[in-house]
Amino acid sequence: MELHEYARLDGVAIAGLVRAGEVTAAEVERVALVAVExxxxxxxxxxxxxVRVPGDPRGPxxxxxxxVKDVPMAAGVPFxxxxxxxPSFVVAEYDTEVMARFRRAGLLTLGRTTMPELGLSFATEPRRHGPARNPYDPSRGAGGSSGGAAALVAAGAxxxxxxxxxAGSIRVPASCCGLVGLKPSAGRLPGPAHLGEFALTRTVRDTARLFEAVYGPVLPGGDGRPERLRAGITTVAWSGVAVHPEVAAVTERAGKLLERLGLRVEPVAPRLDWDDVRAAMHGELAANVAPMLAAPRSPDPAKLEAVTRAVIAEVRAMSALDLLSAAAAGERAARGVWEFFAEYDLLVTPTLAQLPAEHGTLDYDDPRYTVDGWLDAMLAYGPFTTVFNLAGQPAISLPLGRSTTRLPIGVQVVAAHGREDRLLAVAATLEGDFADLNPRETH
Incomplete structure (x- = not known):
């Protein structure tokens, strides 16, 4: 297998070649190590x-x-x-549940990918590793917080x-790098309900097959013909921030295609109070930094980035009532989404409000940021994803267009809780129809 051949193949294709004996797993690994480098x-x-963490040879x-992302994932692997x-010597003590399932699926882990400090940014530009560069334009970011993963998958590694x-850490980098990024429904795996564990891929079929391997079979929707589905569509952010016209145009084009496929598409979105979303996000930031504060040894403030220091200061000043208030705000925001999906089957939105940002646009180490200021800056860039973490719906970002400068543009499709089947069916259809807008490239 040659490097250029490997870089064009998705996971399903590679696994098929290995099963058929057309290439050995050892040959694939040798090529992959070069591709990653x-x-x-x-x-x-x-x-x-x-690193090398083998998977089950019987897996699909x-x-x-x-x-894997630079978080505690696999036993004995640093994070x-x-x-x-x-410290660089800190290693995970055990496999997380999702890592155990990735292993059973047969995936061969070869390394760790970069992320912003504690995952609290929609840009991956940590001082520890430097910025992850977008394969389509190295002057722009790969999104966050799973930006290193997105950049490497899009680059053919x-x-x-x-x-x-x-809050959008699969979907935002998927949009930036022209990938498929599915956030599963809350509660699919043990762990924090708001945190969707999954993967970034280059094809919908990889996403669908891996979802079945990790989460179980995707159940048929039982909805009859596609035209019975009812979808809302919006390009207006709940926060009121401006949406780039090219982003809005690609989203609207996706809605028109769904109409041609027989779905009933209406210009409507969940009603919610943006102040509730912002208040709930304060609670989520607190949850992210709490493990660091609970560690046996306090982190050296000089080694932390500015926004982390600001969040830590806010968390230390929080009372139990503050945390309860943030949780109540999240539930109020979620209620509006739950009510929407009692009436509609799908919602279509942009993934990001803007094109992939230039490096430094979201500077996590800028000491001028307050926690409120950081949230406003981050959510001005990505205002469409967070609410579905709060409410728990599955959501997918699809690479459905390019800007006039050839930058990827993602469209988010959201379904009711547990309805990944609907998302994946719609995603497969949209991927084929937008193939001319998103040609496969070897970067």
Whole structure:
């Protein structure tokens, strides 16, 4: 297998070649190691030296190269959560549940991918590792917080990489890098309900097959013909921030295609109070930094980035009533989404309000940011994703268009809780019809 051949294949194709005996898993691994090194030189997405965590050879993705995010995932594998304050010798003590399932699926882990410090940014530009560069334009970011994973998958290093999503951290980098990014429904795995654990891929079929391998079979929708589905569509952010006209145009085009496919598409969206979303996000930030504060040894403030220091100061000043208030705000925001999906089957929105941002647009180490100021800056860039973490619906970002400057534009499709079947069916249809807008490239 040659490098250029490998870089064009998705995970399903590679696994099929291995099963058929047309290539050995060892040959794939050798090529993949070269691909990872070459791609990383371009996009700077690796968080450390190579690691090797083999998967079950009986799994459906046996022999398929894979990368994990720089979080505690696999027993014995180091992690740093993107922070200079975490010593390089710290390793995970056990496999997380999702890692155990990735192993059973057969995926071969070859390394760790970069993330912003503690995952609290929609840009992956940690001081520990430097910025992850967008393969389509190295002057622009790969999104966050799973930006290293997105950059490397889009650059052809591996067909699939682990990602997780607490406010948009799968979908935002998927949009930036022209990938498929599914956040599963809350509660699909043990762990924090708002945090969706899954992966970034280059094809819908990889996403669908991996979802079945990790979460179980996708149940048929039982909705009859597609035209019975009712979808809302909006390009207006609940926060009132402006949406780039090219982003809005690609989203509207997706809605028109769904209409042609027989769905009933209406210009409508959930009603919610943006102040509730912002208040709930304060609680989520507190939850992200709490493990660091609970560690046996306090982190060195000099090694933390500015926004982390600001969040820590706010968390230390929070009372139990403050945390309860944030949780109540999140539930109020979620209620509006739950009411919407009692009436509608799908919602279509932009994934991001803007095109992929230039490096430094979201500077996490800028000491001028207050916590409120940071949230406003981050959510001005990505105002469409967070509410579905609060409310728990599955949501997918699809690479459905390009800007006039050829930058990827993602469209988010959301379904009711537990209805990944609807998302994946619609995604497969949209992927085929927008193939001319999103040609496969080897970066």
């Amino acid at each position: 070459v791609a990383n030189q371009r996009v700077n997405g690796l968080a450390g030296p190579p 993705f046996s022999g398929v190269p894979f990368l 740093g959560v993107g922070s200079r304050a975490v 591996v067909p699939i990489a682990h990602a997780n999503d607490g």
